[in-house]
């Protein structure tokens with residue numbers, strides 16, 4: 433038996449260079465220090481994305497866009513064995529994935545892992561976050577219940593009321609003046625074909641960069657002499673820890689999905705008055721609140737344009753941070769970048785809470 | 792010496808525990824997944840378990856014509872013959888499963904896929920590739936319709 437397995441291994445190894453890969457993984461090391469905890473959040477995000485891909489394909493087996501959309505989601509929830517569980521997992525993992533990407537982004541920011549040579553890691557990561565929020569926005573409409581219908585209606589009101597490009601967005605994204613079956617159908621195409629096709633190659637690029645550049649050291653660790661820095665082997669030590677974290681994530685996700693199954697809601701009806709408390713998903717709340725504040729501050733289109741302008745400027749600055757703070761060991765600029773990061777983090781939190789309070 | 796022995800047993804113990812936990816996870820993921828995927832097949836099976844169906848208003852079916860219907864999830868046909876008799880048969884060809892068709896002019900049941908033919912009274916396979924007769928049902932004309940049940 434053992435010799436058979438050895439023979440098979442040899443056969444595979446000769447053709448696929450497996451032992452080289454293993455030797456490589458054993459030599460690869462991961463830094464170990466008091467901020468190591470934050471290294472796991474990229475992996476958690478990746479795990480949740482894999483959950484999304486799997487549960488998404490499973491939902492696709494029974495979901496039908498078009499006039500039957502709500503009814504097919506009702507069937508999944510109440511008639512298909514464990515359909516409620518798959519759907520609940522997909523909805524919960526979506527939110528957890530965006531949340532863990534946020535944690536990952538801010539930890540990368542404050543550990544200054546965006547500095548040379550890791551700029552492309554930062555930029556590709558930002559792209560992945562943006563695509564994730566579009567995933568969330570488009571997926572939210574698919575059940576075509578009251579909440580998703582009106583939230584999409586309100587959400588699209590903002591970009592479509594912008595001067596010049598607004599009407600264009602209305603025609604292309606919403607497919608007309610109202611959220612309709614046409615909107616649903618193109619959100620569906622976006623959600624299951626276009627976005628995955630964009631997301632996966634960028635994700636592969638992102639992971640390849642992590643492999644190429646290794647884990648970044650925070651400035652405080654960099655300041656230490658090389659002999660004093662600790663590392664652990666990637667394989668099996670870090671790999672096992674990563675696996676354990678994935679298992680914890682899976683348990684948390686399963687617990688949430690089972691204890692708080694996602695609501696089916698009521699079928700959308702354009703002629704019925706909107707229910708109370710229509711609001712965007714939490715990850716859009718801060719942006720939504722900025723627009724609201726400026727809309728109240730300044731009259732008409734001007735306020736809205738200002739809000740959109742400020743928000744866009746903020747994102748551009750945030751993306752360009754590797755160029756502004758390229759490499760400086762806890763010097764002037766690095767400190768400015770930290771203050772800017774704290775300001776952004778506080779701003780996002782305050783605006784989100786404010787947004788919910790003002791509902 | 793005894794030290795090494797102990798480590799080996801501890802290792803084995805750990806391996807058993809880990810395998811057990813792994814198996815639990817595999818089952819906890821695999822079972823719902825499997826049930827989710829076979830859901831429609833299960834529903835079809837419970838549909839197929841029906842004992843009888845009532846075809847409303849089918850008693851008005853003209854002599855020499857046919858009514859296609861579903862017995863559970865299974866295609867079936869009700870023929871009202873010119874001599875006034877009623878026959879209900881499976882409509883799935885016993886060769887490779889095509890849906891068969893009643894031809895009133897020749898009074899046979901014909902399968903378009905490979906030209907199999909059945910007797911329209913008994914369902915017996917009379918020519919072509921079909922290996923078995925079509926399964927008959929019991930027909931009873933009742934008030935307001937026709938009752939078809941399993942033999």
Ligand code: FES
Nearest residue numbers: 884886887902907
């Ligand atoms: S399937 Fe009917 S004759 Fe072949």
